[in-house]
Amino acid sequence: MKTTLCTLGACALASAGSNEGRLAVPQTAFVRGAGGGGAALLRHRSSSSSSLCSTRLQHRCRSTRSAATVRRSTVVATLDLKPAFSVYATLPVGSRAQSEEGVELDASKPAPFPSIDAFEMVKEDLAPFTDSIKELVDTQHPVLSMAAKHFFERRHGKRFRPTIVCLMSRAVSEQPYETLRTSQQYKRQGQLGTITEMIHVASLIHDDVLDEAETRRGGLAVHKLYSNKVAVLAGDYLLARASVLLARLNNVQVVEIMATALDSLVQGEIMQLQSAPEDLLDMSHYLKKSYYKTASLICSACKSAALLGGHDFDSDLAVAAEEYGYHMGLAFQIVDDILDVTAGAEVLGKPAMADMSLGLATAPLLYAAEEVKELRPLIKRRFKEPGDKEAAFAYVLKTDAIARSRALALWHAQRAVDAAARLPPSPARQALINVCHTVLTRNK
Amino acid sequence: MRSAVTCSTRTAVRRCCRHVTQRGQQRCEAHRSWAEQIPAAGACRSSSFLADAVRDSVKEALTSRSINHIINGEASKPASLVDVPTLQSCDDFVYDIDLERQPSGKFAAALEARLPDPFRLVASDMKTLSDGCKELLGTDHPVLQSAAQYFFDVDGGKKVRPVMVLLMSRACNASCAPPPAPFALACQRRLAEITEMIHTASLFHDDVIDKADTRRGAPSANRAFGNKLAILAGDFLLARASVSLSRLRSVETVELLSTVIEHLVKGEVLQMRPHVDGAGTRAFEYYVHKTYYKTGSLMANSCQAAALLGGSPAAVQRDAHEYGKRVGLAFQLIDDVLDFEGSDASLGKPALNDLKEGLATAPVLLAAEEHPALLDMVARKFGRDGDAAAAHELVLRSDGIARARDLAIVQAELAMDAATRLAPSEERDALVALAARVVDRRR
Numbered sequence: 001m002k003t004t005l006c007t008l009g010a011c012a013l014a015s016a017g018s019n020e021g022r023l024a025v026p027q028t029a030f031v032r033g034a035g036g037g038g039a040a041l042l043r044h045r046s047s048s049s050s051s052l053c054s055t056r057l058q059h060r061c062r063s064t065r066s067a068a069t070v071r072r073s074t075v076v077a078t079l080d081l082k083p084a085f086s087v088y089a090t091l092p093v094g095s096r097a098q099s100e101e102g103v104e105l106d107a108s109k110p111a112p113f114p115s116i117d118a119f120e121m122v123k124e125d126l127a128p129f130t131d132s133i134k135e136l137v138d139t140q141h142p143v144l145s146m147a148a149k150h151f152f153e154r155r156h157g158k159r160f161r162p163t164i165v166c167l168m169s170r171a172v173s174e175q176p177y178e179t180l181r182t183s184q185q186y187k188r189q190g191q192l193g194t195i196t197e198m199i200h201v202a203s204l205i206h207d208d209v210l211d212e213a214e215t216r217r218g219g220l221a222v223h224k225l226y227s228n229k230v231a232v233l234a235g236d237y238l239l240a241r242a243s244v245l246l247a248r249l250n251n252v253q254v255v256e257i258m259a260t261a262l263d264s265l266v267q268g269e270i271m272q273l274q275s276a277p278e279d280l281l282d283m284s285h286y287l288k289k290s291y292y293k294t295a296s297l298i299c300s301a302c303k304s305a306a307l308l309g310g311h312d313f314d315s316d317l318a319v320a321a322e323e324y325g326y327h328m329g330l331a332f333q334i335v336d337d338i339l340d341v342t343a344g345a346e347v348l349g350k351p352a353m354a355d356m357s358l359g360l361a362t363a364p365l366l367y368a369a370e371e372v373k374e375l376r377p378l379i380k381r382r383f384k385e386p387g388d389k390e391a392a393f394a395y396v397l398k399t400d401a402i403a404r405s406r407a408l409a410l411w412h413a414q415r416a417v418d419a420a421a422r423l424p425p426s427p428a429r430q431a432l433i434n435v436c437h438t439v440l441t442r443n444k
Numbered sequence: 445m446r447s448a449v450t451c452s453t454r455t456a457v458r459r460c461c462r463h464v465t466q467r468g469q470q471r472c473e474a475h476r477s478w479a480e481q482i483p484a485a486g487a488c489r490s491s492s493f494l495a496d497a498v499r500d501s502v503k504e505a506l507t508s509r510s511i512n513h514i515i516n517g518e519a520s521k522p523a524s525l526v527d528v529p530t531l532q533s534c535d536d537f538v539y540d541i542d543l544e545r546q547p548s549g550k551f552a553a554a555l556e557a558r559l560p561d562p563f564r565l566v567a568s569d570m571k572t573l574s575d576g577c578k579e580l581l582g583t584d585h586p587v588l589q590s591a592a593q594y595f596f597d598v599d600g601g602k603k604v605r606p607v608m609v610l611l612m613s614r615a616c617n618a619s620c621a622p623p624p625a626p627f628a629l630a631c632q633r634r635l636a637e638i639t640e641m642i643h644t645a646s647l648f649h650d651d652v653i654d655k656a657d658t659r660r661g662a663p664s665a666n667r668a669f670g671n672k673l674a675i676l677a678g679d680f681l682l683a684r685a686s687v688s689l690s691r692l693r694s695v696e697t698v699e700l701l702s703t704v705i706e707h708l709v710k711g712e713v714l715q716m717r718p719h720v721d722g723a724g725t726r727a728f729e730y731y732v733h734k735t736y737y738k739t740g741s742l743m744a745n746s747c748q749a750a751a752l753l754g755g756s757p758a759a760v761q762r763d764a765h766e767y768g769k770r771v772g773l774a775f776q777l778i779d780d781v782l783d784f785e786g787s788d789a790s791l792g793k794p795a796l797n798d799l800k801e802g803l804a805t806a807p808v809l810l811a812a813e814e815h816p817a818l819l820d821m822v823a824r825k826f827g828r829d830g831d832a833a834a835a836h837e838l839v840l841r842s843d844g845i846a847r848a849r850d851l852a853i854v855q856a857e858l859a860m861d862a863a864t865r866l867a868p869s870e871e872r873d874a875l876v877a878l879a880a881r882v883v884d885r886r887r
Contacts, residue, residue, distance in 0.1 A: 236712070239679070262683040270676055
């Protein structure tokens, strides 16, 4: 095992050598061990065979450290965080490994564990008002009220991300829930849920910032531009509060992971705003963008929950948690995109097609474009011409694009379930599996 | 006291000497003994062999590449989860401003003494700072990259903050025994880059909020790229700064700088509030709070973090924090004065940007004590036609500007006090010089 890891280490060193000195996050290699569980890659050691598992106390440079109780020493892998989509699969490859539990998701059947209601389970733990939110709500200030309004305005009012974090915290814990719930660790994990939601909402608010060209063209009144100011500040306020709360978790790895998630959100939004026309037709570009926009935050939050639960960065549990978040996040986004094309069609007679209005080509459209060549120029010009959207919708219906998209979502959800199966058995684990089912079967 | 000093310092000197006649020798005693503390030029070059040792090791260690090498290498070592006492929240601090206090002459003495040039001392580090920041902002999306790196390409800006952090790092390191390890030195360098990134991120957002057209002599980012991209670039800068911050492996540093981020937003939000009722002291307190949040906090906390990363004891950290806090307030006060008086940037003409935006700054608030008519104008944020011009007139007729400048001098002197409490070193004296420069400038 050691030689394998050393070889891997040497390979990574060689490939990483060209990236020496460049801190660009996505490019350095994070090698996972052949024997499962991952290897700690020590890049800058002169002897690659130095013991990988020895715990060495961090080189302390500070001469004074009042009241510092060293709780635990953990070996930290280099946190050059390769985005998860480079590590885990995006598109179905080969046959999936059979998991022990063998839970098969099926969108047409009821949930795998009907007695478990995931959202009920966490209801009392998602404390409705933490201190930070309270000050938002209790105020008359326009900026803070806007932040509060967005924070509480949710589609189902179900607080999806904090729910996932809460369930994952329970699922990775060795303790039963009754002893866990009063622990300091669980409180921190609860804070993590709040932080995740704050980052999510802040990015939504900042997405609302309008360009002046748009306001002029849209003929919006001056007071709408005032709301630009409020939007910027409200988003900044949430991000700032999230930073402070994150710092108070006292875990620099978690800070790094969540900050990278924010980084990814920005990159995703940029990819959405500005992409080369050829990229718009590319399925892997779409999945990368979906990862950045949605899955990255969920998977970072899951991983952080595991770290706060005391697990190592490379441990099986942490990796399983991350994989769960990654696949579930992608499934969520793909289903969202399908619904954008299909939902309301029964009721309104025509779908919402909000994505197309923004010029975005999502999974159903991309699958359709593989078969229907006429759709491609429409995608490339972002459906700008009048009649483009309707034509595109017609093309999509002519092919089996929607079925294929559902199959892709199912594949990802199944992978998430398989990842969850690697967590220790618990009601929380069953709830997480149920969530995958909910994600697949939601109809808005 | 014959060399060419600016008008303000002449006033300070005059006041000091006036105190001699009125109150006996006391003030000038203090002045003289303090002036003796500042060594003649060149004398402090080898004031501390520790300082020399640190400086030499600094020279060999710190190219940008080696910083990355050191920091990433350290990341592979085990970290430990510790229970860290949280730093005292700044919300309940009292920014003890004594409006009656007069300059004590230290500022004048500092201008007289031949202190090391703060910018020249850290020039080689500063040369690579922008490049270091740009490297941290690398991404494979070209549009985002060019937006994020925008202010680091255009080489404007006074770069006071990173200079302050670098000088403070070296000054505090001089008194550390044992001297800090290469990792700590690399962290301090990286901290300077992080400080500049956080500052730049706030500029991106502020320019969108204020709909500014130019910044540092070039089009603002929102003009160049649009609002949306400017906001996203600011968020991106913050995110990358946070990532870099976490890699310093210091939980207290993360806490200090994330508090800064919160304060920056709080300052902007305070500024947006409807006008605070009440004349005089309450309004001034409000102004001072807002200034601390918007300007002082970043300087204070980054100085404290620099001291912390070098392993300095709590007393030194407090001095560093105090220095940054005072310089921050002085900086803002002079900015406000220059807005009234005219600066190099506005070609000598008063820009009056603050009045035009309805902001009541120090000169106005101080002048309002003499001219109560100003209070109404402040209350309606100079909204009525002719308010701005009338206010300008009244301020010039009063001693608001002079008092604001004196207040800045007092703050600078308090900063100098804090700096001189550090162990003697060239960098310490450069910090004193920096405090003087912040007040004695035209842009």
